[in-house]
Amino acid sequence: MRTVVCAEPGHMTLEQRDPPSCGEGEALLRIRRIGVCGTDIHAYGGNQPYFSYPRVLGHELAGDIVEVGTAGDPELIGQRAYVIPYLHCGQCRACRNGRTNCCQRMQVIGVHRDGGMCDTLAVPLDHLVVSDTLELDQLALVECMAIGAHAVRRSELTHGELAVVCGAGPIGMGVAQLARERGARVVVIDTNPERLAFCRDKLGIELTLNPSENDIDAALKTLSDDELADVVFDATGNPAAMQAGFDLAGHAGRYVLVSIVKADITFSDPVFHGKELTLLASRNATRVDFDEVTRLMESGRLKADAMITHRAELADVPERMPAWCTPATGVVKAMIELDDSPRQSTTGAPS
Known part of the structure; x- marks a missing residue:
């Protein structure tokens, strides 16, 4: 599968990697949208704490569930979902107190472990949220708004x-x-x-x-x-x-x-x-915050997708990333698209 890797600050490459397998308690998500956020930009610039290279970026993720692991609900297959990218241990004091967003052993997808700038990603089932209402762009922006x-x-x-x-x-x-x-x-x-x-x-x-x-x-x-x-x-x-x-x-x-x-x-x-x-x-977000944003988005009260000013296909990300990190290009939010039939990359403003 295609994978975009941030090999070192200021340098991204497009690689071919083996697709992941689906373990127990996991699902395979075919990535359809990836929002580029400040964390990705800081990581690309070498200014992100809790970070090491090389790393596959991407934690604002939306896609289609294509496989579920053992004991997973097969009815989830084919549904659209977004990812809660904060993988918590469930055992430390923060987790015991419901503060899973600042887990002592936090692993954030796209920061501490490889993220979603790829075709397919294995994700714990309890970190996927399905929606019949929100569009792909909106699903990919829930995490940003949950912050x-x-x-x-x-x-x-x-x-x-x-x-x-x-x-x-x-x-x-x-x-x-x-x-x-x-x-x-x-x-x-x-x-x-x-x-x-x-x-x-x-x-x-x-x-x-x-x-x-x-x-x-x-x-x-x-x-x-x-x-x-x-x-x-x-x-x-x-x-x-x-x-x-x-x-x-x-x-x-x-x-x-x-x-x-x-x-x-x-x-x-x-x-x-x-x-x-x-x-x-204020670090990350909890399920309560994700649920609030989902509710407000579904009711039309949040204008998250209005922030999308630039778009590109996955293969074009290494070329586009430098411009997205430059304020003069007018980027508010860049969105990476992965569709069945890749279309020509577009921008809402000069790239």
Whole structure:
């Protein structure tokens, strides 16, 4: 089968490998869609923690179930499904407490073990979710949106609170939409005017700020009667921005770090204590978050597929990946397609 391998930072190859076998408790998924996310981009650039090379990337996955292992339900064959890519041990303290997203022995498909940039992948049956309603593109985006759902749930955001989302990439866009579902007033901050316009025009996020054009502190104080944000979410993947986010939260506020970077993050302890801030990390997502996103997608309340701006067939990924990692190309979300009859690769914007 075809397999795209990230051999080392900045270098991908198309290889032929033997297809996987289907073990007990597993299913074979014929991959149909692969969303390219920030984790893949950081891994390609050599900036992803918990990572080693060579590695087959890809964890935003959707496809058709073509085989089930021993004791598996044969009626699953032929159904469409998405993948929950976080393989947890079920035994550590985090798992015992229902926090499977931060398992002590976590194995993420496409990060710790080879992922879905291939024709067929063996996946544990309990990590596949079937849907008769969602299209393939939507199925491949559930994981991305679940990251946002988990961050918002971690924050305990409530109706009417001011939520500031720093970073208008796909994760930030997901956080913003899920925060809006909680009834919060949502502000998105980014230095990219095209991304901010996308949030306004495509996602309906009315309040956006650009640090290059706006006084962020003054704007947030105006929106909050000088009290700043109730909750700040960082989805920038930028250490400087992550440190600056502490200043955007008001007294008794919460700061949720959705981004993860290979860097140390520092803050002023007197300011942190003076505001009595709550600092939270948000890693991955749980089944509860996936179920919430699935429900909202099926009801049409989330505009996840609007984020897809670029497309390519699997064989073209090594050539396309450098452009997808370049902000100037206008990529919001790239989607890899694997169809029965491979069609010419297309893009929603220049590749």
